[in-house]
Amino acid sequence: MSDLSDRSDEPRRLDGNAAAGVLEEIFTFEVTSAQGTCAGCGQTAPLGALLLYGGEMGIVLRCPACERVELRIARHGGQDGRYWIDMRGMTTLRVVPIIPA
Amino acid sequence: MAGIPARLAWRRAVVLRHIQETPRVTSLVLDVPGWVGHRAGQHLDVRLTAEDGYQTERSYSIASAPARDTRVTLTVERLDDGEVSPYLTDVLRAGDELEVRGPIGGWFTWRPEEGGPLVLVAGGSGIAPLMAMIRQRAAVRSPVPVCLLYSSRAYEEIIYREELDRSAAADGDLMVAYTLTRSQPPGWRGYRRHIDRAMLDAVAWAPEERPLVFVCGPTPLVESVATTCVELGYAPERVKTERFGPTGGET
Numbered sequence: 001m002s003d004l005s006d007r008s009d010e011p012r013r014l015d016g017n018a019a020a021g022v023l024e025e026i027f028t029f030e031v032t033s034a035q036g037t038c039a040g041c042g043q044t045a046p047l048g049a050l051l052l053y054g055g056e057m058g059i060v061l062r063c064p065a066c067e068r069v070e071l072r073i074a075r076h077g078g079q080d081g082r083y084w085i086d087m088r089g090m091t092t093l094r095v096v097p098i099i100p101a
Numbered sequence: 102m103a104g105i106p107a108r109l110a111w112r113r114a115v116v117l118r119h120i121q122e123t124p125r126v127t128s129l130v131l132d133v134p135g136w137v138g139h140r141a142g143q144h145l146d147v148r149l150t151a152e153d154g155y156q157t158e159r160s161y162s163i164a165s166a167p168a169r170d171t172r173v174t175l176t177v178e179r180l181d182d183g184e185v186s187p188y189l190t191d192v193l194r195a196g197d198e199l200e201v202r203g204p205i206g207g208w209f210t211w212r213p214e215e216g217g218p219l220v221l222v223a224g225g226s227g228i229a230p231l232m233a234m235i236r237q238r239a240a241v242r243s244p245v246p247v248c249l250l251y252s253s254r255a256y257e258e259i260i261y262r263e264e265l266d267r268s269a270a271a272d273g274d275l276m277v278a279y280t281l282t283r284s285q286p287p288g289w290r291g292y293r294r295h296i297d298r299a300m301l302d303a304v305a306w307a308p309e310e311r312p313l314v315f316v317c318g319p320t321p322l323v324e325s326v327a328t329t330c331v332e333l334g335y336a337p338e339r340v341k342t343e344r345f346g347p348t349g350g351e352t
Contacts, residue, residue, distance in 0.1 A: 012320070013320050013344065014320065014344045014345075015342065015343065015344045016208070017144075017206055017208065017209050017343045017344075018160060018344070020144065020160070020205045020206035020207070021144070021146045021158070021160055021202075021205045024108075024109060024205060025109060028105075028106060028109070030206070030207035032206055032207055032208040032209075033207045033208045046208045047208070048206070048207075048208030048209055048341075048343075049208070049341075049342065052344075
């Protein structure tokens, strides 16, 4: 129920479902169903099931098994801003093409 | 802009109805021109723009069943210190406009052809996406058995209570069990504690029936229920979770 613009200071843990909007803005397809494999423990999970920590500066998605950071997204600037995506913590992302509902 | 998928483009929706579900929870029936349809469990993103140009976005679960028209219902819990929810629940009225995009998300979803049986576990306003599933199942007359375990703090905070009671009374394959964690009315016969292993064991379809499990609510509830489900022997890949933001207290 939250997103990048959430202003709460307290670190709150949600999940990848709450990042669906921003992920889709970036990748332009529905990414929460795609399966990511953690570079730390090898666990594979849909991005919707990853643990999300977010704030105004960006979001971090962690492995639900070992809590290693799998994906980091930072947003720079306003309307003409850019996203910086760090996926070092994810060895593979398995995508099944989805026909839009 | 060309090339943006329709569901990602911000568009102006019109509020058709404002329904006070509980003292803190409101449903907004929206007409979203060009709506491409949704799957039960998906979200709608809402964007508010202040006069100085400051924008903020929130994502809300869609509570209505997929339909052929352009109507979409959101159920919004008012967070007293929220930036967006008090505007949606207290200020917006029928006829007002709202900027939205969607549907968003796709993992925490159910389609009737995926079958069941379904175990739905909700805490507070986490009932919203599960209600879309219950409503769709009824709309398409799906024979999938459903068991809903729904935790609220108090009786008057049970969202969609009349609709749930009516549906369960009319449908032998829809079972609804409530638990009230903070206060109970006199003569209350339902549960009166947080959802735990014994409750799941007693209420939910057994792991041997290979149910699809959807859990939605505040983070502590979701994590505790998901862990318990796996301990009870439910297949982890058939347990889907969605954590909601703060609900103003534990449910």
